[in-house]
Amino acid sequence: MDEFKRGMKNGIPIGLGYFAVAFTLGIMAKNIGLSPIQGFITSALINASAGEYACFMMIASNGTFWQMVMMTIVSNARYFLMSFSLSQKIEENTSTIHRLLIGFDVTDELFGLAIGQEGKVKPWFLYGAYAVAIPCWASGTALGIVAGNTLSASIVSALSVALYGMFLAVIIPAAKKDKVVFALVLISFILSYICKDIPISSGTKTILLTILISLIAAIVCPRRDLDA
Structure with a gap:
């Protein structure tokens, strides 16, 4: 339970960022005719902004x-890479069931949170973070649908930037600790800036x-032994 509580504590900033970003996603869901309940269930099952969009x-x-399946796979394909990396971070004796449950909600921010932890990560730590992140994402979408288009364009734009700020908050501490991470x-x-005009998605x-x-x-720079 200590690991679960620690995961919830670490997941609060991510959950708050998710709520703000999901709110703008809910406005889009409203425009295509989804109800708050439909939006809530969709976001609870697809905790991924690009995939849900x-x-x-x-x-x-x-x-x-x-077409929807293929679009979702392509837009979320980076999570395969994150899952490969995360599989080396969690404890070796983690069962298949736990690994499948962990894989349900591997997002950019939650992946960064797990990778940034010292040593191996226990499944219950991630479950604690998920327990905060998923409800915030789902409820943010539902509330965005309820609000509809009542917010001004400037407020919607400001909310959409929250995801980028949240992601910076995840990677900056790790970059400060490790010069290799900072360089990467x-x-x-x-490279992302240089390649921005390449005609691929x-x-x-x-x-x-x-x-x-x-x-x-x-x-x-091969990775160090996580148990060292």
């Missing part, structure tokens, strides 16, 4: 079920850059 876009354009973050920013560019930077980092 893709789903809503397909609904708005009357896309087929399979800086290189990632630079942003999700594909993110995946390719992640693989390239991670591969080079693994060769040049």
